[in-house]
Amino acid sequence: TTPIETLEFQSEARQLLQLMIHSIYSNKDTFLRELVSNASDALDKLRLESYRDKDLGADTSDLHIALETDAAERTLTVRDNGIGMTRDEVVALIGTIAKSGTADFLTKLKEAKDSAASQDLIGQFGVGFYASFMVADKVTLVTRKAGTTEGVRWESTGEGTYTIEPVEDAPQGTTVTLHLKPEDAEDHLYDYTSPAKIREIVKKYSDFITWPIRMAGEAAEGEEPKTETVNSMKALWARSSSEVTEAEYHEFYKHVSHDWQDPLETIRLQAEGTFEYQALLFLPSHAPMDLFLRERKRGVQLYVKRVFIMDDCESLVPEYLRFVKGVVDAQDLSLNVSREILQQDRQIQLIRRRLVKKVLSTVKTMMTADAEKYATFWREFGRAVKEGLLDDFENREAILEISSFASTHDAEKPTSLREYVERMKDGQEHIYFMTGESRSAIENSPHMEAFRAKGYEVLVLTDPIDEMWVDAVPGFDGKQFQSIAKGQVDLESDEDKKATEVAREQQNKDFEGLLSWMGTALGDDVKEVRLSSRLTTSPACIVGDTHDLSPTLEKMYRAMGQ
Ligand code: ADP
Ligand code: MG
Numbered sequence: 001t002t003p004i005e006t007l008e009f010q011s012e013a014r015q016l017l018q019l020m021i022h023s024i025y026s027n028k029d030t031f032l033r034e035l036v037s038n039a040s041d042a043l044d045k046l047r048l049e050s051y052r053d054k055d056l057g058a059d060t061s062d063l064h065i066a067l068e069t070d071a072a073e074r075t076l077t078v079r080d081n082g083i084g085m086t087r088d089e090v091v092a093l094i095g096t097i098a099k100s101g102t103a104d105f106l107t108k109l110k111e112a113k114d115s116a117a118s119q120d121l122i123g124q125f126g127v128g129f130y131a132s133f134m135v136a137d138k139v140t141l142v143t144r145k146a147g148t149t150e151g152v153r154w155e156s157t158g159e160g161t162y163t164i165e166p167v168e169d170a171p172q173g174t175t176v177t178l179h180l181k182p183e184d185a186e187d188h189l190y191d192y193t194s195p196a197k198i199r200e201i202v203k204k205y206s207d208f209i210t211w212p213i214r215m216a217g218e219a220a221e222g223e224e225p226k227t228e229t230v231n232s233m234k235a236l237w238a239r240s241s242s243e244v245t246e247a248e249y250h251e252f253y254k255h256v257s258h259d260w261q262d263p264l265e266t267i268r269l270q271a272e273g274t275f276e277y278q279a280l281l282f283l284p285s286h287a288p289m290d291l292f293l294r295e296r297k298r299g300v301q302l303y304v305k306r307v308f309i310m311d312d313c314e315s316l317v318p319e320y321l322r323f324v325k326g327v328v329d330a331q332d333l334s335l336n337v338s339r340e341i342l343q344q345d346r347q348i349q350l351i352r353r354r355l356v357k358k359v360l361s362t363v364k365t366m367m368t369a370d371a372e373k374y375a376t377f378w379r380e381f382g383r384a385v386k387e388g389l390l391d392d393f394e395n396r397e398a399i400l401e402i403s404s405f406a407s408t409h410d411a412e413k414p415t416s417l418r419e420y421v422e423r424m425k426d427g428q429e430h431i432y433f434m435t436g437e438s439r440s441a442i443e444n445s446p447h448m449e450a451f452r453a454k455g456y457e458v459l460v461l462t463d464p465i466d467e468m469w470v471d472a473v474p475g476f477d478g479k480q481f482q483s484i485a486k487g488q489v490d491l492e493s494d495e496d497k498k499a500t501e502v503a504r505e506q507q508n509k510d511f512e513g514l515l516s517w518m519g520t521a522l523g524d525d526v527k528e529v530r531l532s533s534r535l536t537t538s539p540a541c542i543v544g545d546t547h548d549l550s551p552t553l554e555k556m557y558r559a560m561g562q
Contacts, residue, residue, distance in 0.1 A: 004165040009156075010096040013130075015106050017158040019122065020133035026119070028190060030260070031131040032198070033205035035078040035176055037255045038129060039065045040209045042082025042174060044308035046146050049083060051307075051335055058146035058172060064212040067202070067230075071193040074180045081173035084145040087152045090164060094129060094141065094154060100296065101289030124286050126258045129176075133158040135192060136178035144170040202230045208252050210235055210306065235306055237280035237327055241268055253282045256301055257325040261285055264377060267326075267362050269354065275347055279355060281326035283362070287380040291323060298322030303329040304337070315342040316352050320388035321359055323381050328355070353394075360395060363402045367416065378404055378414070382463075389469035400476045406439060406460040408452070415459075417476045423457060430482035431475070433459035435467050435550050446541035447485045453536050458484055467553045486544045507531055 009017065043063045050056045059081070068077040085093060092098070105125055112118040132139045137157055144151035151170025156162035184190035191197050195215060202213055212229045219225035236244055236252050246266075253263045263282035270278050281300065290296040299322070302313040306329065317324050328351060342348050366374045378385075388399045404414040409423065420431060432451060436442040442460050451458050461470065470481055508515075511531060518529045527545070535541060544550065 004163050006161050006163050007091065007095060008161050012097050012102045012106060013095065014160055016097065016125075016127055016130055017133055019109075020127060020130050021158050025122070025131075025134060028134045029201050030205065031134050031178075032078070032192075032201050033251070033254065034128050034131040036065060036202065036206045036209060036213060037258075039078060039080035039082060039174070040206075040211055040255070042080050042084070043211045045083040046081075046173075048308060048335075049146065053147075056147045064214055065209070067198055067213065067215045069193045069195055069198060069215075074182070074185065074193060076178045076180060076192045076198070077175060078178075079171075079173065079175040081171065082146075084148075084173050085143045085152070086145045086148065087164065087166070089145070090141070090143065090152050090154050095162065099289070100293050105289050123260045124289075126260045128258065130158075132176065132178055135180055135184065135190065137181045138179040140177040140179070141174065142167060142170050142177075143174040144172050146172055199230050204247075205251050206255075207231045208234065208236045208248060209255070235303075235329070237268070237278045237329055238306070249280075249282075252280070253284075253325065256327060257282065257284060259284055259288075259325075263325070264373060265362060265366065267358060269358055271351075271354070275350070276331040277329060277351055279326065279328045279351070279358075281324055281355065281359065283359070283377060283381075284323060284325060285376065285380070287323060287384075291381075291384060296322065300325060301327045302337075302342075303327060304333045304335050305329070305331055307335060309333075309335065309337065310339070313339075313342065315339070315345070315348050316355060318352070318356060318388065318392060320384055320386075320392065321356065323384060324355075324359060356392070356395060357398070360398045360402060364398070367402060375414075383465060386463065386465045386469060389473050390465075396473060397476070400473070405433075406462070407457055408443070408448075408460060409457045411439075415457075420457060420459065421477050421479060424479070425456065428456065429479065431459065431479050432456055432482055432484050433461050433466075433470060434484050435461045435470065438462055445485070446535055446538035447543070449536040449538060451484055467550055483550070485550065486548065504531065 008014075043065070046058060047060060047063060050058050050060045063081060066077075066079040068079070069075075070077075105121070109118055109121050112121055139156055139158070141154040142151060143154075151167040152164060153167045153170070154162055154164050178192070180190075180192055184192075188194075188197075195218065198215065202215075206213060209231055210233055212233060213231045214227050215230050216225040217228045236248060249266045250262045253266070254260060257263075262285060264285040265283040267281040267283070268279070269281070279300075288296070297312045298317060298319065299312040299314040300316050301311055302309045302316065313328070316328055330347065330351065332347065333345070337345070363374065363377060366377065382403065385399060386403060389396055389403075392399065400417055402416075404416050405420075407415045407420065409415055409420075417431065424431075434442045434445065434447060436445065439460050439462060442448065442458075442462070448458065461467075470483065473481065475481055508531060515529050515531070519526070522529065526542075532541065532543075
């Protein structure tokens, strides 16, 4: 007699399961992609683990994925002989959603008014294993972790609770059995007990999986059905790009990124010779939920000679390109590399330098070749990319080149610096900007008046990161960045200047009394009170010294207790 425990799903998990059961996705076939993707990951992990731990005692002689259909029972089974899970892992990985940002995501989903908006949102989430509940009203998972003896049986209808119990004779790896929904039985679109249908789905979504996906073929009269391998198993990054279709790249992207939407851009890189590697990278079409969260993951997958080594290899991409997804396959690394070794590895540093340059140049091409695509890229990732202005000196100019900013030139459309420079007025030496909390705060600032009156364009910088890089970056294309809220900004021609100087002297005399009275009245709150030439309609404004912190930065530091 074995104890059966009934446990509750974590509340976020419960909410997602409800969405699955009521299947708000239009394309249900994708559940199989998720199960095969998990099985493939489990095989990758086992191969690596057995390589690292010679005493693991796991059988790695025939690693594969097997699919079985049973029309009479209305079940579909996905089996792998990969790494498997312990009881605690099943509870932690299947019973909860550990993805950071999930709670925020669910709040947004609740707030989404129409179904198109929620479709769009959920498409950004990627529900993984829970996708099973789009097609099944009960799911059974039996698993045994490689190197252990006791297995676990997990079962749920997706309605709030699941049961879990030990099993004696579980094979190594994981078997997921879907008890298909009876209401789909008559619909041939959802006939997941048909081998032909399953073969078609695997071909479409999982052909590139590098492990064999096996299934019983159609049996001839009086014979046992023969087992066939359904997928071609070719690593996409090792095939010549002319052989690979866009749809194949997109499905591969979904496998490596766990995203449910197509990528914005596919990037391929190949290096031959003494140090050989291939890279297949993607720019996603939307920012992940954790782009600005502390516990975010980053990095691409690292393979060595087709063997999966690790997810989220941080050494291959800098922090500011943390949204880039994909695979790097290096030929000359040891299979034993650790994260620590990689950080020091010269070859890895070389690859990283090249990846960065390639990503930046791809975006630059996109700017002119497909402005709309670029606009999406910048909207989703611009704030992250600008962080690179602070820590990637080598590529600073290239990052400025692909950046765009809101500007007073066109309220609707951001401008590149290149375009700004082309529009600069005769005699204008600086690139003018103002930082602030919002566009309206900046536009209504008194600092803006003289610039507006004289027709100078001003960049409107509202991201917190803008406060930091404007102080660190000297200029673009030989022109300095100049805050319109700091120091003395000189907007006049020489002739005007002379006339102004005379007038100014007179005004200074006229207003001497007022200025010194104000200086005394304001006391230590100000350094100085002076007449201004930058105002046209406002009576007064506050300016910082050239080397002072901007008001927003001052606020930030104060909030941090400094
Ligand atoms: P994701 O794959 O994005 O992490 P899933 O919901 O698909 O999310 O899976 C959750 C986790 O459950 C996986 O990360 C993995 O650790 C574990 N898991 C799922 N399927 C398997 C499997 N066949 N073998 C081993 N572990 C698995
Ligand atoms: Mg998954």
